[in-house]
Amino acid sequence: MKHQWICKHTEGARRVLLFFNGWGQDSRAVARLSCPRDTDVVMFYAYHSEGDFDFSSLAGYPQREVAAWSMGVWYASRLKALQDVQPTRTVALCGTPWPIDDRYGIPCAVFDATLAGLSPRSVEKFVVRMEGGVAAYRQSPLSQPGSRSFEDVRSELEWWHRECFSQGEAPLVLDWQKALVGLSDAIFPPENQLRAWQRAGVQPCSQAQLPHDPFPSFGSWDQVFDF
Template sequence: MKTYIRRREENDHLIVFYGDWGTDENLFTPLCRSDFDSIIFYNYSANEALVLPEKKTYKSVALIGWSLGVWAAEYLFLKTGIAPDVTIAVNGTPVPADEKYGIPHRIFEGTLNNISDRAMNKFYLRMFGDKTTLLKYRDRMPQRSIKSLQDELRWLYNRTMEQTEPGFRWDYVVTSRDNRVYPVKSMTGYWEKRKNTTQIVLPLPHYVFHEWTSFRDFVQFVKSFGPEGKTP
């Protein structure tokens, strides 16, 4: 696992972000601003130990899990010792490899067995939704080897097969109508049974964060929704 940490002594707000498979810090560092501390977890595997900063007291802690990062947040929560005030799931569920509420096993396994440069280019196109957005982020694309992508996805797949839902509290969930990575029907079906989670549906692709200038702006946007949620 990899950890990116940005902190300043005077900051009293923290945002913890769990990224999707196949990403690295390059995609997310522009969303980390100087007025809040940031911890980003990505490139999940058993090869590296969990790295955490020294303990610090904050006025607020927000946790965001994106795609497979929703599962990762639940899996790693107790290990980090970071207690969030608000939790936001984005385009994912706690059961990412699942016939009903996640990505079907045949697709998950097919992706794992066919990772290549060409396949990843197609994946990133689906992630961003269109070529225009993909080209906009060409300088921020993950710099990952094929082996590291294979190792990460294999580790994730094996761990998700072992874990049962631990009952993690998700305050909000953001799902995208134009998602071409995670089945919209699966996400909707899962989150509809979580009555205490406010649902927000956006007309966006799998990667939604290009609509905001920082993680803090995204959190404020999400928190502005009422308990019933709504569709813009």
């Protein structure tokens, strides 16, 4: 797992936001979000990669909060290091703790077909669906070249397939306080998201007519947590 500080103050920050990004992503997805004055933000991504983030370094922040999007919800749900972080707020956006599942996530056959047919062109089509159509895609930072190669993105998707099935019904280590379900989500079926959060005991969910990528509807990191 790699990490990148999206906002980092030299001193005075009393709050840290931990953001778990989705599959194949980099900082473009959240590039338009403004950072609060007293807040640091660290993004986690490329979960198949080696990483050296020291979660104990967060102990000095009085407020520690977690947001996760898409496949990042699964990762954060099972990251044991977050038990020691003891976040004060946790929000999940357009994802579930069971991301490859016929009832609670992306249907297995759909995920398998995506992996089997993956190509640079299919990745672009995936992002178009994620954004809610061609017009929205053209306005999105995700339409611009990213920092990750196709081979890297494919390796991560293969990793997700292995990890999600190998861990099976591993218990969740993070209690989610809020969940946002995009009712126009073309990646995670909304009805599966609603079932998943009922299973996880997060009720009621917030629902909105949003595509899989909710971030164009937010202007700041505060709004991500306060939907």
